Amino acid sequence: IEDFPNWSGVNGVTQAYYSKNKKILTLWILFIISMNLFAVYSIMKIYTNKKLVIKMRTTRETLRDEFPYVTICFDIIYKYDNFDNDVIEKNNSQSSYDDYFGSAMKYSSFRDSKMYIRYSKYMHSLSTMPRIKNKTSTNLLTIECNYQGVNCEKIMKLKEEEYTLYPNCLLFDFTNEKYRSFLRTGRNFGLSLFVSNEISEINQHYQKALGYNPVLAIYYSLNNNKDARDFGFYRNIIPLGYETNIPIVISREIRNSDTSECYNYNEQKGKNYFEEHSNSFESCFMNCLRTKELNECPSPTPFNPVACSNYSCKCTTEECLNCSSNLIFPERKDSKLFRPEFIKSCSCEYPCNYYIYKTSPNYAKLHTKNMIKRLNLKGNYDDLKADIEANYAIVNLFIKEKEIVTKRQVVVSSSANIFSDIGNTLSLLLGLGMINLIEIFFFFFVTCFSTIIFYVKRNAINFILHAFDYNKNTLHHFITY
Structure with a gap:
């Protein structure tokens, strides 16, 4: 070649x-x-x-589904609220109960970790003080209850909260097949409540704590027994003397545990300091904080979950306060920072299945004359007006929209x-x-x-x-x- x-x-x-x-x-x-x-x-x-790629699919449904659990309780909220601020400030000047707490709580507690610990201690002592008979006892009564246009007394039961000043709560359980499903559209959909709060002494309405006027109100919480998240932490205030319309947007996120990095908290086992709540994404994080504090600090502080029934919560020394504050805010560099770095040592896996209830309440004052006529009340108009504003509320909860977000990781x-x-x-x-x-x-x-x-x-x-x-x-x- x-x-x-x-x-x-x-x-x-x-x-x-x-x-x-x-x-x-x-x-x-x-x-x-x-x-x-x-x-x-x-x-x-x-x-x-x-390669693992996350694919998301969002669908909006208007068909039947399970109505969330609804809990409505009476409470006094020790903070300024958005309702009638001008009237409260005009009639009740700033209290000199404690200038330190009064001025410090005007800012976020995240600015000062010691402030957060002291505030938790004070609120714990306030909530555990002995109740005086016929002085601070209250009753939350339901005058009228309708669900899907039908009387809903059969799905309503009294729930006693042991760790609150005013333990009267109403729990609406929709596990009954007859009441469980709802329709988004239609004349008789949703839950409508006409509630009355009776307090023994009217002068108890304006107790002071931390330099703030209390707002006499009730709060509601929404949750689902199949959910992996605990919505007991989120309390949305409903002012007495108002009719409150609460449209609810349900967002449900579903992940496949076989291909996604998630955890089924409904099957979680381990130490849970929240005895009255199930394990959840939120309780996992707080349980981790509590466990670290019990292992590292001389005395626990009364943040949730409260462990004071089994441990002494008399954290009075600077060493104790510093230990807890550094544990909760370990990467705090400057106390003036608005949002310092939060805890990183406690991490919890993302839940595989959870619900989010987005609400945007709108309020309107109760019409005094119509209320007097409806309740057939007798007496001086000014007294009746004050009584209605302090003791009655109408709450309407209904489903506005439902979103299902499906997330799954697929192999590509x-x-x-x-x-x-x-x-x-x-x-x-x-x-x-x-x-x-x-x-x-x-x-x-x-x-x-x-x-x-x-x-x-x-x-x-x-x-x-x-x-x-x-x-x-x-x-x-x-x-x-």
């Missing part, structure tokens, strides 16, 4: 194959073998390292992605493009094809030579005779 007189325009594989320089051919063969091994390695690496791997990744890797690391890959395959093709041609030609030549020898011997034998 002779060398080409001019190698211009001939690719490297052809040059190496047809060249008499065996070193070039040997090096090129070794190079091709290494490239093929690298390609096999890349394929195995890409195949084993499969395809032959197209594999070959594209191999091509990209070769071109980036070794400066090889797709033409070089074609040359590699062309090399094997030329080698195989040339070998086949060689064996065909060799067999043909051997056959011709054999035939020639046979004819030669035959001619010689003929001449001899």
